[in-house]
Amino acid sequence: MKRSVTILICILMGIGIALQAHTNESITQRKSKKHNTPDSTDIKYHAKALAALKDSSFVFHTDRIIFNNGISTSVSSVTNFISLNKNRVVVQIAFDTPYIGYNGLGGITVEGHISTVKMRTDKKGFTRYEFYANGTGISAKVELTLHPVNNTATAIIIPNFNNKQLSLSGSIMPLDKAYIYKGTSF
Structure with a gap:
């Protein structure tokens, strides 16, 4: 039981990290689109x-x-x-x-x-x-x-x-x- 809870926590942490990375990537893409436009x-x-x-x-x-x-x-x-x-x-x-x-x-x-x-x-x-x-x-x-x-x-x-x-x-x-x-x- 303890081992399955540990695995579940690791999976949830992995999903959280992946979601955070995806969010950071989206912000980076929005910033780069903004910088690619001519001033x-x-x-x-x-x-x-x-x-x-x-x-x-x-x-x-x-x-x-x-x-x-x-x-x-x-x-x-x-x-x-x-x-x-x-x-x-x-x-x-x-x-x-x-x-x-x-x-x-x-x-x-x-x-x-x-x-x-x-x-x-x-x-x-x-x-x-x-x-x-x-x-x-x-x-x-x-x-x-x-x-x-x-x-x-x-x-x-x-x-x-x-x-x-x-x-x-x-x-x-x-x-x-x-x-x-x-x-x-x-």
């Missing part, structure tokens, strides 16, 4: 980024570069960017290394003109902005994707003469609000 600041940044894309006057600040083999590295968004001013584009990549690179910052800076601009927003709210960049040192297709709830974005640079594309992640800001440091270009 007014995110919506303002998204609106400004979208307006800058429409005006073709923006800077895509890069904070992470992903190479073809899947390896990625964090970089400074001040020296790694894609800048677009109407029909003029600057693409700069600069790594934090002792090697000064072609641009004096440990990487490369290329400038050119853009053509064939396409902009569309899909059903989920992702805005795709594509253009071709041609100039000294660059001949590539650039695909930017602005996320639907803030100004974070991804970019893919696809060269026309080889298959060594470069993927970037970062954020989009209007040209007049962005802070960048441009190195020596080709």
